[in-house]
Amino acid sequence: MVKKENIKKVVLAYSGGLDTSVIIPWLKENYNNCEVIAVTADLGQGDELNPVHDKAIKSGASKCYILDLKEEFISEYVWPCVKAGAIYEKKYLLGTSFARPLIAKKLVEIAEQEGADAVAHGATGKGNDQVRFELSVHALAPHIQVIVPWREWDIRSREDAIDYAEAHNIPIPVSKSHDYSMDRNMWHLSHEGSDLEDPWNAPKDELFIVTNTPEKAPDKAEYLELEFEKGVPVALNGEKMSPATLVEALNVIGIRNGVGICDMVENRLVGMKSRGVYETPAGSIVYYAHNELENLCLDRDTYHYKETLAIKYAELVYDGKWFSALREAMDAFVNETQETVTGTVRIKLYKGNIMSAGAKSPYSLYSQEYVTFGEDEVYDQSDATGFITLFGLPLTVRALMKKGNLK
Numbered sequence: 001m002v003k004k005e006n007i008k009k010v011v012l013a014y015s016g017g018l019d020t021s022v023i024i025p026w027l028k029e030n031y032n033n034c035e036v037i038a039v040t041a042d043l044g045q046g047d048e049l050n051p052v053h054d055k056a057i058k059s060g061a062s063k064c065y066i067l068d069l070k071e072e073f074i075s076e077y078v079w080p081c082v083k084a085g086a087i088y089e090k091k092y093l094l095g096t097s098f099a100r101p102l103i104a105k106k107l108v109e110i111a112e113q114e115g116a117d118a119v120a121h122g123a124t125g126k127g128n129d130q131v132r133f134e135l136s137v138h139a140l141a142p143h144i145q146v147i148v149p150w151r152e153w154d155i156r157s158r159e160d161a162i163d164y165a166e167a168h169n170i171p172i173p174v175s176k177s178h179d180y181s182m183d184r185n186m187w188h189l190s191h192e193g194s195d196l197e198d199p200w201n202a203p204k205d206e207l208f209i210v211t212n213t214p215e216k217a218p219d220k221a222e223y224l225e226l227e228f229e230k231g232v233p234v235a236l237n238g239e240k241m242s243p244a245t246l247v248e249a250l251n252v253i254g255i256r257n258g259v260g261i262c263d264m265v266e267n268r269l270v271g272m273k274s275r276g277v278y279e280t281p282a283g284s285i286v287y288y289a290h291n292e293l294e295n296l297c298l299d300r301d302t303y304h305y306k307e308t309l310a311i312k313y314a315e316l317v318y319d320g321k322w323f324s325a326l327r328e329a330m331d332a333f334v335n336e337t338q339e340t341v342t343g344t345v346r347i348k349l350y351k352g353n354i355m356s357a358g359a360k361s362p363y364s365l366y367s368q369e370y371v372t373f374g375e376d377e378v379y380d381q382s383d384a385t386g387f388i389t390l391f392g393l394p395l396t397v398r399a400l401m402k403k404g405n406l407k
Helices: 018-030 052-058 070-084 100-114 129-140 158-167 243-256 281-297 300-318 325-340 383-391 393-402
Strands: 009-013 035-042 063-068 118-120 145-147 181-184 189-192 222-229 232-236 261-267 273-279 343-350 353-360
Touching (some): 009 100, 052 063, 129 145, 222 281, 243 281, 281 300, 281 343
Parallel strands (some): 009 035, 009 118, 035 063
Antiparallel strands (some): 189 273, 222 232, 261 273, 343 353
C-alpha cells in the first residue's frame, strides 16, 4: 500500500494519451502536490510525439524525458520473440506486450537517477498492462513504490476521463465520438473499446490509421527479399540495415500492400476475454519469413519442440514475465536453435496476403537428391517396407488383440 504522505516525487510513464494526460494533475491533487516527472518512450510512434514534451509541462510535470529507444526495442525485445516464434493465441504478435518491460526498465532508471519515491502508470485495473509494468518494476527495483490511479480515483470510464481533461483544460487525442483505446509503436498499432467491444461488429475502414485495407492495396503483387543471420533479419532487398531502420522500411512496404491486419478475441491474463484489432505490417512479414527459413534449416524434432516452447514463451511475455528466469532459460534454447537459421527468404505481397516466393540457406537441410520424384542413387525405396512394419507394429498388435488373435 502506497503511503501518500511519503510521496514527494513520482516518475510517470507518459504517452500523452487520454489516461496519462489526466494523471499528471490528478497526482498533484491527490499526492501532496508532488513533483511529477514524465517519461515518454519513443518506440517509433512518429509525429504523435511532437507535442508530448510541451503538453506534459503544461499539464503540471516538472520535467519530461523523451527517450529514443527504437533500436533497443527491436534488437533486445522484438527480435528475441521473433527468434522464439512467440505468437499469443496464434494471432497476436505481442506489440504492446514486449514494449512494457522496456518502458518499465527506463522508469526505474529515471526514478533512481532522480531520487523519486514512486513510479506511476496509466494502465487500467481490467487490463494486462498493469501486470506487465508492475512485475517488471518488482523484478528490477522492488523497493520502488508503484502508484496506479485507475485503482484509486473516481474516474470509471473513458467518458469520465474526457470530462476530467476538459475540466482541467488538458488537450487529449480522443473524443467521445472516436474513443478507441490505442497503443502505438513501430511494431504495431492496437485498437480496443468503443464499437469493437461487440465481436459481431466488423472494424470500420476509418479505424485503420497505419495500414491500407486490402481493397485499397495495389492490383499488382510486390516482391521483397529478407535476409537473416542466426534468426535475426539483417538486410532488405540486399541492403544491410539496423533493426529499427529495417522495420521502418518493411512497414512502408507492408502498409501499401494492406498486410498485417489482425482482428481477434483474446484471453486477457486478468480473466476476461477482450476484442482487439491490431495493425502489424512489418511484424507480419518478419514472422512469416522467419518461419519459412526455419522450415528449411531446422530438423523435424527441433522444429516441433520449438513450436511447443513458442506457446509458453508468448504466454510469459503476454503475462508480463519478461524479466523471469524461465524466459531467460528459454532464450538459451532458442539461441542455440537459431545458429543455422541464416539465409534469404523471398516474399510475395498482394492485397493483404503474404506468400512464399523462395528461400535459400547455406545451412539448408533440404536435399533435392533425396526428395526427387525422378531417378536417384541415394534412396532405396525398398527400405520403407521394414520401416513401416516396425513403425506400425503397435497398431498391428492392437488390432490382433481386438480380434482375439494375439498370442
